[in-house]
Amino acid sequence: MQFSEHRETARIWASNEGTPISAVLQKRSDSSYLLDWTVPRTAVAKATSLSADRYRVILNVDNLKVSLQVLAKKSAVAPSSRGVGSCIMVEDLTKYGE
Numbered sequence: 001m002q003f004s005e006h007r008e009t010a011r012i013w014a015s016n017e018g019t020p021i022s023a024v025l026q027k028r029s030d031s032s033y034l035l036d037w038t039v040p041r042t043a044v045a046k047a048t049s050l051s052a053d054r055y056r057v058i059l060n061v062d063n064l065k066v067s068l069q070v071l072a073k074k075s076a077v078a079p080s081s082r083g084v085g086s087c088i089m090v091e092d093l094t095k096y097g098e
Helices: 041-046
Strands: 010-012 021-027 032-038 054-060 065-071
Touching: 010 032
Parallel strands: none
Antiparallel strands: 010 021, 021 032, 032 054, 054 065
C-alpha cells in the first residue's frame, strides 16, 4: 500500500511484478483508513497468483494492524477462508519502481 502525501489517494501492489492498482481511500478516524479495490482482469492475466476478487482493508496506522476482507465469488455453501500474516512499514519504495 502506498498513500499519497496528503493521504487522499492510495495505490496497492498486488504482486511483485505487477503495476499499482488504484484503491478507493476513506478516512474512518484519525488513525484508521478503509481501502477498497478490485484487481483488474489485465493484472490477473499477467500474474496467475492473483484473482479478480474485491478487496477491502482497514488499516490502523497507530498500531500498524490490517484487517483484510476478500469478497470472492464462491459457492454459497463454501466456508470463507481465514488467514494470518504480518505487516511491515516500507519507507523506501525504490525497489517497487517508485
